[in-house]
Amino acid sequence: MYTPLAGKIALVTGAGSGIGRAHCELLAARGAAVIVNDLHEDGAQETVARVRAAGGQALACIADVARSASVAQAFAAAQQQLGAVDILVNNAGIPGGMKPLEDIDEAAIDAMLAVTVKGAMLCTQAVLPGMKQRRGGRIINTASITAYGTHRNVSAYAAAKGAIISLTRAWAREFAEWNILVNAVAPGRVQTPMSAELSANPEYAREVQLRVPLARRAQPAEIASVVAFLASPDADYMTGQVLGPNGGEVM
Template identity: 40%
Template structure:
C-alpha cells in the first residue's frame, strides 16, 4: 500500500485527523500540501513533516471561499506539477442543540465549511485530474451522516450531504479515472470532540456507544485515508467507509 511520489492536498491539516493524515502521507513518500484556515497551525504541521525528512508546504485557506480553494489547488499544481489526491477534510462541529434553537447563521456556517467546501474542492481540482489522466478525492464525512444524533441537525445534514455528494462525484467522474470516496469517522479523540457535547451528552457517553469500546484516534482515520488514496484501492469508488468501531451496526 503506497502513495509514494503522489501529490496530496489535505484540508484542515493543522490539527487532529487532518494533521495525522498529512503526516502519514508524507511518511509514505507523498508530497503534501498542508491546508488550514490557521496559518500557524498549517506551518507547524508542514515544518514537522520536513523535520522528519518529508516534503510539505503550508497554505492558508478558508475552504468555504471559492477564491481560496481555487488558489490552494493552483498553488499545489504550480509547486508540484499535479494534484493526485485531494482530501476534503476540514470541518466544524455543532454543539448538541434542539433544532428550534439552531440559528440560521450556525446552519449556514456548518453547510459551508462541511459540505460546500467539498464541492469547491472538486470544482477546482477535477480539471487538473482530468487533464493528468486521473486522481483521487477523499471526503471526510461522519457516522452522523449515517445514524443521526439528537441535537445535531445541521451537522448531520452536512455529513449526509457529503456522503451523497461523494457518490454522485464517483459516478460522474469514473470515466475520467477519478475515484471519489468518503470516510465516516466515529467520535474521534481530537480537540474538536468536546464541542459536540452538552449537559446531557459527554465524551464518555460517546465512547460507551462504540462496540469496540474506545474512541477513534486520528491515526485510525489517517490509515483509512492512506489506503483509499493508494493504488491498492484502485477498484473502490463511491463508498462511504465507516471507521467506527462498530457504531453503525
C-alpha cells in the same frame, strides 16, 4: 519502508490539527508530497514542520475553503510550487455543537453548509481539471457517523455530512470515465481538539462505553490509515464507497 504514494501530490484541507494533520503525516510517510491547507496559518505551518521533521515533503496552503476566490488562488499557487494534485482529501469542517433544532440559528446553518458542503465542492472543482487531463486521481471526502442518525441534537452537522455522502456517490459515477476514484470515510467518535468540549463531559464518556463496542474513541491516526488505504493502489477498484472506522457503533 512502505511508500505506495511515492511521486504523488496530496492536498488535505483542514489540516492544521486533528484528523487532517494525521492524514498529512501518514500520506507523507507513505511517500506523497503534501499540500497542507488550513484557514489558520499557525496550524498549517505546524503540520508542515511535523511532516518535514519526519523526512517528508510539505507545503502550507492558506485558504478559506468556503470562498471560491480564496481556493482558486491558493490552490493554484501551491500546485505551481509542488505539483498537480493527485489526491484530494476534503477534510475541512467545523464543530456543530449539540443543540436542538429550534436553537440553531441561521448563521450557524449557513456556516456549516458553507465549510463542509460548499467547501468540498469548491476544492474539488479546483483540482478536477488537472485530474481529468491526466486521466486519474483520488478524491476522499470526510463524512461522519452522525449522517446515519446516531446522535441527537446535531441536525445541522448531520445534514452536512449526509450531503458529503451523497456527493461522494454522485461524483464517483460522474468522474469514473476519467479514472478518478471518489470515496469517503465516515468516522465515529474521534479524540481531536475539535471535540475537546465533549472530552470533558463525563456523560459523554459513559455514552462511549455504552454505545461503542470497542468502548473507546478513535485516535486521528486510525482514521488516517483508512484514508491512506483509499489513496493507495490497494483501492484501485473502489469508488463510491463509504468506509466507517467507528469502533462498531454502526454495523
